[in-house]
Structure formats: C-alpha cells, structure tokens
Amino acid sequence: MSDTPVTELSFEQAIAELENVVSQLDNGQVALDESIKLYERGAKLKEHCDAKLKEAEEKVAAIKLGENGTPSGTTPVEGL
Amino acid sequence: MSDLIDDPEPGQNAPEFTVTEVSGAVKRTIEGAFSRVRVRGEVGRVSRPRSGHIYLDLKDDRAVLAGVIWKGVSARLATQPEEGMEVVATGKLTTFGGQSKYQMVIEDIAPAGMGALMAMLEKRKKMLEAEGLFAPERKRELPYLPEVIGVVTSPSGAVIRDILHRLRDRFPRKVLIWPVAVQGAKCAPEVAAAINGFNAMTPGGSMPRPDLLIVARGGGSIEDLWGFNEEVVARAAAASEIPLISAVGHETDTTLIDFAADRRAPTPTAAAEMAVPVRMDLMSHLDTLGGRLLRGVSQGTTLRRQRLADVSRALPRPETLLDSAKQRLDIASLQLGPNLQKMVQGKRLELQSTASPLHPRILRSRIAHLEERSNELAKRLGPSLVRNTATGRDRLNRAEQRLQPDVIRRDIKRSREKLDGLNRRFAALASSQVAAHKERLNSLERMRQTLGYTETLKRGYAVVRDDAGGLVTTADAANAAAGLEIQFQDGRVQTGKGTATSGSTPQKKPQKKPAKKTPPPEDQGSLF
Numbered sequence: 001m002s003d004t005p006v007t008e009l010s011f012e013q014a015i016a017e018l019e020n021v022v023s024q025l026d027n028g029q030v031a032l033d034e035s036i037k038l039y040e041r042g043a044k045l046k047e048h049c050d051a052k053l054k055e056a057e058e059k060v061a062a063i064k065l066g067e068n069g070t071p072s073g074t075t076p077v078e079g080l
Numbered sequence: 081m082s083d084l085i086d087d088p089e090p091g092q093n094a095p096e097f098t099v100t101e102v103s104g105a106v107k108r109t110i111e112g113a114f115s116r117v118r119v120r121g122e123v124g125r126v127s128r129p130r131s132g133h134i135y136l137d138l139k140d141d142r143a144v145l146a147g148v149i150w151k152g153v154s155a156r157l158a159t160q161p162e163e164g165m166e167v168v169a170t171g172k173l174t175t176f177g178g179q180s181k182y183q184m185v186i187e188d189i190a191p192a193g194m195g196a197l198m199a200m201l202e203k204r205k206k207m208l209e210a211e212g213l214f215a216p217e218r219k220r221e222l223p224y225l226p227e228v229i230g231v232v233t234s235p236s237g238a239v240i241r242d243i244l245h246r247l248r249d250r251f252p253r254k255v256l257i258w259p260v261a262v263q264g265a266k267c268a269p270e271v272a273a274a275i276n277g278f279n280a281m282t283p284g285g286s287m288p289r290p291d292l293l294i295v296a297r298g299g300g301s302i303e304d305l306w307g308f309n310e311e312v313v314a315r316a317a318a319a320s321e322i323p324l325i326s327a328v329g330h331e332t333d334t335t336l337i338d339f340a341a342d343r344r345a346p347t348p349t350a351a352a353e354m355a356v357p358v359r360m361d362l363m364s365h366l367d368t369l370g371g372r373l374l375r376g377v378s379q380g381t382t383l384r385r386q387r388l389a390d391v392s393r394a395l396p397r398p399e400t401l402l403d404s405a406k407q408r409l410d411i412a413s414l415q416l417g418p419n420l421q422k423m424v425q426g427k428r429l430e431l432q433s434t435a436s437p438l439h440p441r442i443l444r445s446r447i448a449h450l451e452e453r454s455n456e457l458a459k460r461l462g463p464s465l466v467r468n469t470a471t472g473r474d475r476l477n478r479a480e481q482r483l484q485p486d487v488i489r490r491d492i493k494r495s496r497e498k499l500d501g502l503n504r505r506f507a508a509l510a511s512s513q514v515a516a517h518k519e520r521l522n523s524l525e526r527m528r529q530t531l532g533y534t535e536t537l538k539r540g541y542a543v544v545r546d547d548a549g550g551l552v553t554t555a556d557a558a559n560a561a562a563g564l565e566i567q568f569q570d571g572r573v574q575t576g577k578g579t580a581t582s583g584s585t586p587q588k589k590p591q592k593k594p595a596k597k598t599p600p601p602e603d604q605g606s607l608f
Contacts, residue, residue, distance in 0.1 A: 010223075010224070010225070011224065011225040011362075012223075012224035012225060015362070015365070015366065015369070018366075018369050018373070019369060021373065022369050022372045022373050022376060025372070025373060025376025025377055025380065026372060026376050028376075028379070028380060028383065030380070032380070032381075032384060035376075035377055035380045036377070038377075039373060039374075039376070039377035042369075042373040043373065046366060046369065046370045046373065049362075049366050050366060052225070053359060053362055053363050053366065056251055056252045056253070056359050057252060057254075058244075058247070058248055058252035058253065058254075058255075059254045059255070060244060060254075060255045060257065061254075061255070061256055061257070062235055062256075062257040062258075062259055063256060063257065063258045063259070063277075063287070065259075069270075069273055069277075070277065071258075071277055071281075071287060073287075074256065074287060077235075077257060080240060080241050080244050
C-alpha cells in the first residue's frame with residue numbers, strides 16, 4: 001500500500017492501486033487491522049477515480065494566432 | 081518599316097531595328113510560340129530571396145533553363161521544388177529584354193512521376209533515420225487518460241469533427257485545436273510551428289498545456305499529403321516532449337511524420353480511440369472494484385466473526401476446568417496420612433538391616449592388619465637405605481677413578497718443553513745476531529782506522545803544526561813560523577825554529593798533504 005496522498009495520483013495510478021487493494025482483500029490473507037486500512041485506502045481511491053471519471057466534461061477551444069504565428073488566446077468552438 | 085521600300089544600296093535592303101524593337105519582337109515571338117509549355121528537367125540551383133519569389137534552374141545534361149515562380153504561385157504549390165528533384169514544370173516562356181535573357185514563368189511544378197517523388201522521400205527518410213529520429217527508444221508512452229488533448233489540423237472539415245465525435249463517445253476531454261493548413265506550401269511550416277507551439281506552453285499557464293498531441297489530416301493524393309513528408313515536420317514531431325499521435329491520410333498512406341510520431345493511427349478516428357479509454361467501461365470497472373472492495377472487507381469481518389463464534393462455543397466452562405484437578409487433590413489428601421506411616425516403617429526396617437553388620441570388632445581386625453603391614457615395611461626401610469648409599473658411593477668412586485691429574489700434568493709438561501725450545505731458539509738467534517753486528521762493527525772500525533790519518537802516521541808520515549797550532553804544509557810557512565810541533569804515531573815533539581830540522585821537514589811536508597783532510601776546519605781556514 002503506497003502512502004502517496006490519493007489526490008496526487010493520476011487516474012491510471014489510482015485505479016491500478018485500487019485493483020491491487022481489492023485483490024489483497026479478496027485473498028483474505030490480510031490481518032484484520034490491515035484489512036481495515038486497506039478498505040479505507042480503497043474507498044478513497046475509488047472516490048478519486050469516480051471524481052476523475054465525472055470530470056468528463058467536453059470543452060473544445062481553438063487557438064487564436066497572433067501576427068507572428070504565436071498563440072494569443074483561445075476561442076470556444078461550438079457545433080462540431 | 082518604310083525603309084524597306086526604297087533602299088538605294090544593294091545588300092542594304094535588310095531592315096534596321098532598334099534594340100528595343102528587336103527585343104520586343106523576340107518577346108512577342110517567344111511568348112506567342114510558348115504561351116503554355118510543360119518542361120521536364122532536374123531542378124538545379126534554387127534561391128528564395130525575401131521577396132517570396134522562387135528562382136530556380138531547370139536543367140538536363142546539355143542545357144539550362146532559368147525559371148521563376150512568383151510569390152502568389154509558390155504558396156499554392158503542392159510540392160516545393162528542391163535541388164536535384166526531377167520535375168515537370170508548367171508555364172510560359174518570356175524574355176527579359178533588359179538583360180537579353182529568357183526564362184520560364186512557372187505556374188505549376190510537380191515531381192516528374194511518382195518514382196522521382198518517392199526516391200526523394202526515401203532519401204530524406206534514410207537521412208532522418210540515420211540521425212536516430214525514428215529510433216524505438218525515443219518513443220514515449222501515451223498517457224492513459226490525458227486531461228487536455230491538442231489537435232493540430234484544419235479547423236474546418238471532417239477530420240476534427242471525427243476526432244471530437246469519437247472523443248465524446250469514449251471520454252469527453254478538453255481539446256485545444258491549433259488550426260493549420262493541411263496542404264500547400266504553408267502546410268509544413270504551420271504544422272511544425274503548431275507542434276513546437278504546443279510544446280512551448282507551460283503547464284498550468286493561461287492556456288492549458290496538452291498532455292497529448294494529435295496531428296491529423298484526411299486522405300488525399302500524395303501531393304496533398306506532401307507537407308507531412310517535410311523534414312521540418314518530422315523533426316518537430318520527433319522533438320516533441322508531449323507524446324504525439326500522427327493520423328495523416330488513410331491507412332495506406334505513410335508519411336514521414338508517421339515514423340517520427342510516438343504512435344501512428346490509421347485514421348483520425350483511430351487516433352481519438354488511442355487517445356482516451358472508454359469512460360463507461362472504466363466506470364463499470366470501477367463499480368466492480370468498489371463492490372469487491374466492500375465485499376472483501378465485509379466478508380473478512382463476517383468470516384472472522386463466524387470463526388470467533390465457533391471457537392467460543394468450543395471453549396469449556398471455567399468451573400469444569402477445575403473439577404478433575406479438585407478430585408485428584410481429594411484423593412491425594414486421603415492417601416497422605418497412611419502413606420506417610422507406611423513409608424516411615426519401611427525406612428526403619430531398611431535402617432535396621434543396614435546397621436546390623438556395623439560392629440567394633442570389624443574395625444579392630446582391620447587396624448591389626450594395617451599395623452602388621454606397617455611393621456613389615458618399617459623393617460625393610462633400614463637395609464634399603466644402606467643399599468642405596470652403597471650404590472651411590474660406588475658410582476662416586478668410579479667417577480673419581482676416571483678423573484686423572486696425569487693427563488693435565490702431561491699437557492702442562494708438553495707446553496713447557498715447547499716454551500723452553502722456543503726460548504733456546506730465541507736466545508741462540510739473538511746471540512748470533514749480536515755477534516754478527518759486533519763483527520760488522522769491528523770491520524767498520526778497522527776500515528775507519530785504515531782510512532784515518534793516524535794510520536798514515538804509522539807508516540812514517542808526520543803532521544807539522546806551527547806554534548799557534550795551525551798546520552804547516554810548505555817550507556815557506558815553516559820558515560815563517562816561530563816554532564813547530566811534529567806529530568808522530570806515538571806522540572808529539574816541540575821544536576824551536578831552526579834549520580836542524582829543515583832538511584827533514586821539506587821531505588815530510590809534501591807527504592803531509594794527503595793527511596790534510598783530517599785536520600779540523602779551523603786549520604784549513606788559516607791556509608787562506
């Protein structure tokens with residue numbers, strides 16, 4: 001079980017750790033204290049992953065280019 | 081032209097032109113005859129001044145044709161001319177009267193057949209490959225779930241729509257579109273600038289920096305896609321720090337950016353599929369995991385509770401634990417008194433049987449026996465001592481006999497004899513040496529006497545001295561002297577000054593001469 005704060009994990013890292021936690025719990029080989037800790041960690045990981053999945057918000061913008069070809073801002077793009 | 085009509089001189093009837101006229105005529109002729117031509121040749125030197133026009137040479141093995149591509153045309157070209165390229169140029173010929181030159185104004189230029197284009201592409205690919213731009217170890221992993229996706233493509237058209245639709249289906253994300261021309265001369269520099277521009281954004285800046293790039297374009301002819309074969313694009317893709325998916329043309333079209341990209345998607349839609357996972361799948365997977373998590377922990381607790389109950393049931397009541405022990409104590413207590421008595425009786429019997437043979441008589445007989453033995457040993461003690469002393473004395477005597485002073489005395493005698501002999505030899509040698517020295521001394525003394533003047537005196541010579549003691553060696557001196565003294569071998573005689581001796585004196589005087597060596601030095605001094 002890693003000690004990295006859950007919020008710093010990417011979705012991929014979080015779900016990989018969650019899978020690991022679940023398989024450990026499934027095995028039933030973990031001490032009771034440990035299994036409680038694992039469960040708490042797992043719950044946080046799931047919450048984090050859920051949040052990441054709920055963030056699925058589409059936002060499309062096009063870059064506006066200045067005279068010298070460098071980006072000067074964005075304009076929202078609709079209807080594509 | 082009016083000159084043509086009456087020209088007086090023969091041979092002078094050819095018309096006269098001004099230079100401008102000739103130049104104009106040539107221009108008209110050439111432009112008329114070559115108003116639209118297609119010329120095939122190899123591109124020679126290409127120069128691109130700041131004006132935006134392109135000047136180039138078309139050549140084959142024998143001739144060179146100067147060409148120009150005006151700025152407006154060059155931007156439209158699908159293929160930019162490069163030195164060494166085999167091309168077909170379409171345009172018209174025109175003259176440049178100011179310098180008596182002609183050139184081709186090119187309106188379109190295309191590689192001369194696929195072969196030439198492919199050969200050039202292959203050459204470029206080999207070069208970049210040799211630089212390691214396509215090496216597998218340069219390829220970066222795509223992020224599993226990118227937050228922001230940067231798309232480099234044309235802002236209008238089906239491609240961006242396909243990508244957005246597929247992203248929306250799978251996992252809606254933030255998308256930044258960097259609009260570029262996807263064909264023509266502007267395509268390559270714009271695409272390269274877009275890739276570099278996305279990389280230059282700072283994470284967390286005003287514009288979110290994408291963590292994945294897609295460079296996409298729909299299908300088209302190889303000329304249409306040519307921009308993605310340009311070196312600058314391939315280099316930008318290889319240098320991109322953000323992982324990059326290329327999706328240019330259809331699956332069968334391969335451009336250089338595909339080699340330099342981290343992943344190649346066959347279509348823009350496929351690129352979107354590579355970019356994000358399917359959200360619904362993830363959600364259901366996550367739900368499954370959540371369920372297993374809960375089940376896992378609750379099952380763990382249930383199992384443990386069950387086991388606790390089972391084990392508790394098997395646990396006996398505490399009072400029953402003591403019962404059998406209590407019973408054993410009772411039995412033991414009951415048996416304690418009788419057993420003790422029985423044991424005391426037994427021990428007493430044992431003591432009696434052991435103590436009965438224990439009697440003073442036994443000790444006394446044992447003492448008598450030991451006394452007897454001691455006396456016997458005491459009797460043997462005296463003779464033993466005597467015997468031992470005798471043996472020791474014998475050994476001493478034997479050793480004494482072996483110790484003989486004669487040997488030492490003999491040694492002393494022998495050494496003394498040797499010393500005496502050496503003494504005698506030394507004495508004899510010393511006396512003989514003394515005798516020899518004495519003999520030598522005598523002979524030297526004899527020699528000395530023989531050589532001395534006193535010996536001469538013995539042979540009858542005499543030494544005459546005057547009264548002052550000086551030697552007189554001449555008759556004149558004798559006459560002059562007041563008195564004379566004559567030395568003989570046995571003594572000296574004083575004579576007065578007279579003639580009595582004068583007769584003999586002259587005789588002796590000459591004889592004295594040899595003896596004159598011996599007189600003292602003061603005599604000699606007086607001679608002068």
